[in-house]
Amino acid sequence: MHEELLINSDHVLYMMIEHNTSANFVVVGILKTGWKKLCLYNKAVGSCKETMVYCLMDFYVHESRQHKGYGKYLIDYMLQDMHLCAKNLAIENPTKNLLEFMWKHFQLSKIVNQGNYFIVYEEFFDDAFNERNHNDGGNG
Numbered sequence: 001m002h003e004e005l006l007i008n009s010d011h012v013l014y015m016m017i018e019h020n021t022s023a024n025f026v027v028v029g030i031l032k033t034g035w036k037k038l039c040l041y042n043k044a045v046g047s048c049k050e051t052m053v054y055c056l057m058d059f060y061v062h063e064s065r066q067h068k069g070y071g072k073y074l075i076d077y078m079l080q081d082m083h084l085c086a087k088n089l090a091i092e093n094p095t096k097n098l099l100e101f102m103w104k105h106f107q108l109s110k111i112v113n114q115g116n117y118f119i120v121y122e123e124f125f126d127d128a129f130n131e132r133n134h135n136d137g138g139n140g
């Protein structure tokens with residue numbers, strides 16, 4: 001049943017693997033992302049707007065591979081693949097570690113809690129938000 005949910009979704013699973021031998025590999029890290037229609041609150045103007053947003057829904061790097069650059073590489077790969085900046089992501093249920101990671105690598109710290117398990121950063125509402133997320137609706 002869970003397999004069917006993933007197959008029929010618009011989610012993208014990025015996976016970083018490391019080959020031990022030609023026949024064996026281990027998963028180093030994963031990212032689960034996808035477009036979602038969210039009602040976002042912009043505290044600068046005091047209003048909500050429903051829009052399609054690219055979301056980071058899960059992010060994990062194996063404990064033995066943390067603090068070695070793998071997580072940054074994985075996020076950078078996804079951002080390049082989607083033609084986005086880190087500030088353009090909505091993040092679902094971020095952990096303290098993920099928030100610290102976003103500050104360390106992308107200097108993002110001004111959280112706007114959306115009240116729906118997602119957060120965005122204040123920078124999300126810059127021009128890039130209006131041009132990228134609202135106008136193309138996630139189609140490019």
